[in-house]
Amino acid sequence: MNQFVVTLIIILIPGIIAAVICDKITVHSKWNAFKFGLYALILGLFAYAGLQIIFYAWDVIKSCSFDISNWSHLNVWSSTLSETHKISAKEVVFATMLSLPAAFFASFLINYKVFNKLAKMLKISSKYGDENLYSYYLNAKEIDWVYVRDIENNLTYQGRVESYAENDHMQELVMYDVTVFRYEDSVQLYSVPTIYLTKEMGRFIIEAIPKELLGEANGD
Known part of the structure; x- marks a missing residue:
């Protein structure tokens, strides 16, 4: 393997770690x-940029001066442009520590839709986020108790959302404190501590339950 390629891989370690963490804790398509490679690159640059700011701040503290000529620069910037510059193991380790x-x-910005809200406030865009509407709806902070309508099987599930997932074909939902009703006449059938539901895309009807309607199957 080309030494330059090895250098790039080592330099990208902080970004790869950060991208893996973001993938696990954010709701997204x-x-x-x-995309993973692009986000790893961006997050890696973000980690190294943070390390560079720390180095600059330390230079200012040591010299008690804002003289830019005395500031030290990371070797990583030169290593990516030239094969003759060696990687600084110290910089890679410190940047890896900053990857968390x-x-x-980055996850905070994604989960709280900071850029989307800013763009909406500035009337630049009305896009709500990157994830699908199923995940977006269930991830809303006001979603707690819900009705899940399974009209095909004449059932209504009342419970609290525990977790959910979706792929190209199926939607999955786990609920707890579940009461099952017959859909057509709201007759209570049974209760279970938890339940796992799975359906083809778009076969669930999910409704948030207002507090005053808790305990009623169809909100009548």
């Missing part, structure tokens, strides 16, 4: 290989 806060900060 599935990343393909290109970098991932948490």
